[in-house]
Amino acid sequence: MTDWLEESxxxxxxxxxxxxxxxxxxxxxxxxxxxxxxxxxLRAALEVLPADEHVRLVEELYRTGELRERVAxxxxxxxxxxxxxxxxxxxxxxRSNAVALIEAVACDNPYPGRHFSEEAFNQMVLKCLFNxxxxxxxxxxxxxxxxxxxxxxxxxxSERRAAGRSVPDDAKLVLEEN
Amino acid sequence: MKLFDPHIHMTSxxxxxxxxxxxxxxxxxxxxxxxxxxxxxxxGTFEDYFLSLLGWERFRASQFGIRHFCTLALNPKEANSARxxxxxxxxxxxxxxxxxxxxxxxxxxxxxxxxxxxxxxAQIELAxxxxxxxxxxxxxxxxxxxxxRTLALVKETKFPPALTLVDHNTEETLPLVLDSGCWAGHxxxxxxxxxxxxxxxxxxxxxxxxxxxxxxxxxxVSDPLKVPKTAQGLREAGxxxxxxxxxxxxxxxxxxxxxxxxxxxxxxxxxxxxxxxxNSVLRGQTPRVx
Numbered sequence: 001m002t003d004w005l006e007e008s009x010x011x012x013x014x015x016x017x018x019x020x021x022x023x024x025x026x027x028x029x030x031x032x033x034x035x036x037x038x039x040x041x042l043r044a045a046l047e048v049l050p051a052d053e054h055v056r057l058v059e060e061l062y063r064t065g066e067l068r069e070r071v072a073x074x075x076x077x078x079x080x081x082x083x084x085x086x087x088x089x090x091x092x093x094x095r096s097n098a099v100a101l102i103e104a105v106a107c108d109n110p111y112p113g114r115h116f117s118e119e120a121f122n123q124m125v126l127k128c129l130f131n132x133x134x135x136x137x138x139x140x141x142x143x144x145x146x147x148x149x150x151x152x153x154x155x156x157x158s159e160r161r162a163a164g165r166s167v168p169d170d171a172k173l174v175l176e177e178n
Numbered sequence: 179m180k181l182f183d184p185h186i187h188m189t190s191x192x193x194x195x196x197x198x199x200x201x202x203x204x205x206x207x208x209x210x211x212x213x214x215x216x217x218x219x220x221x222g223t224f225e226d227y228f229l230s231l232l233g234w235e236r237f238r239a240s241q242f243g244i245r246h247f248c249t250l251a252l253n254p255k256e257a258n259s260a261r262x263x264x265x266x267x268x269x270x271x272x273x274x275x276x277x278x279x280x281x282x283x284x285x286x287x288x289x290x291x292x293x294x295x296x297x298x299x300a301q302i303e304l305a306x307x308x309x310x311x312x313x314x315x316x317x318x319x320x321x322x323x324x325x326x327r328t329l330a331l332v333k334e335t336k337f338p339p340a341l342t343l344v345d346h347n348t349e350e351t352l353p354l355v356l357d358s359g360c361w362a363g364h365x366x367x368x369x370x371x372x373x374x375x376x377x378x379x380x381x382x383x384x385x386x387x388x389x390x391x392x393x394x395x396x397x398x399v400s401d402p403l404k405v406p407k408t409a410q411g412l413r414e415a416g417x418x419x420x421x422x423x424x425x426x427x428x429x430x431x432x433x434x435x436x437x438x439x440x441x442x443x444x445x446x447x448x449x450x451x452x453x454x455x456x457n458s459v460l461r462g463q464t465p466r467v468x
Contacts, residue, residue, distance in 0.1 A: 027277045067233055
């Protein structure tokens with residue numbers, strides 16, 4: 001661990017003000033490992049913050065973050081205490097049009113498979129198809145295939161075929177039985 | 179020669195401007211937060227503006243091969259909005275540590291009111307706390323007095339002159355700024371402020387040390403190519419290439435590098451296939467990929 005991160009973890013436990021400054025600076029201080037560093041900083045900050053303040057802080061970090069900060073936050077969601085409390089942040093990110101944000105939630109992240117409602121999870125699968133994000137990267141997808149999700153993906157495939165366009169190969173991960 | 183426009187409001191400019199700037203050699207810009215022409219009535223508007231300078235505009239510039247940095251502040255004119263001023267200064271604490279912020283600015287005087295002075299001083303203290311340089315706007319009305327008051331405030335607050343860029347200078351203010359040890363910016367404008375011919379004369383008299391030029395192009399009549407045009411004017415007047423490079427590249431780099439956040443090395447490949455928040459800057463053209 002870098003000296004800067006070690007020192008910053010201590011700062012994050014001092015309170016929200018010092019934490020925000022370290023969170024903001026982590027990109028240039030940690031470079032390629034900034035996402036991991038930010039997750040650790042946030043966990044440290046939540047340790048000392050009353051539990052009923054956690055959702056407010058996480059939602060505020062999302063709202064005021066630039067793109068890299070938002071990506072780091074979304075990747076950190078499954079690592080936070082009682083992570084189901086932050087589901088609105090994840091759903092909101094999938095609702096955006098920034099591919100990097102959709103990817104941070106949907107791909108290689110156990111969070112939506114564990115905590116998204118059926119409606120939100122299905123919308124996320126469709127967003128992945130629209131944005132060329134491989135469905136194979138959605139963790140927990142096999143267990144969340146429902147009749148409604150199959151209907152939605154089949155309708156999307158039908159619309160593509162009617163327009164003379166190709167259907168993404170991995171649509172079959174939803175449509176075909178194992 | 180690579181050129182730097184250290185004061186330009188790209189949010190108000192078009193993609194044609196970005197293309198012309200890149201073709202003329204501009205490789206990096208600093209966009210100061212400023213007065214957007216229409217008075218803002220909610221603190222949240224400033225927050226969205228700061229976020230757009232940190233995100234969307236940086237991405238847009240990168241699509242044309244230009245590195246975009248910004249300075250954040252409450253501008254002098256809106257420092258008079260009592261209902262907003264303190265809240266915006268408080269909001270800055272949330273943003274000044276973010277990547278891409280290379281100074282606190284534009285701060286300074288406009289009408290030279292007590293409210294402006296209070297917010298100006300408060301933002302100098304923010305710069306000290308966040309270890310950033312300051313970019314100071316000098317007033318267009320009663321400019322010499324305003325510049326004197328600016329330099330007096332910098333001295334009184336003991337803010338380091340080496341971290342201070344005083345902008346929009348004229349023949350009458352430049353010697354004062356140079357004597358103070360601060361850096362001196364010049365906004366080259368089609369009609370007002372400073373023009374290329376006068377700038378050439380100033381360089382011949384004062385040399386290149388701590389001298390900076392910019393276009394200050396915004397939503398008014400202004401020209402985003404004034405830095406390359408000034409470089410050409412200096413060249414035609416016989417100023418040597420080393421001095422031109424000092425004024426039009428090295429000086430702004432040295433000044434803003436003091437923030438520790440002027441990353442001019444990270445790879446910046448132009449790939450117009452990239453989307454930002456799902457919005458491409460292209461409207462059906464063939465993407466350019468270098």
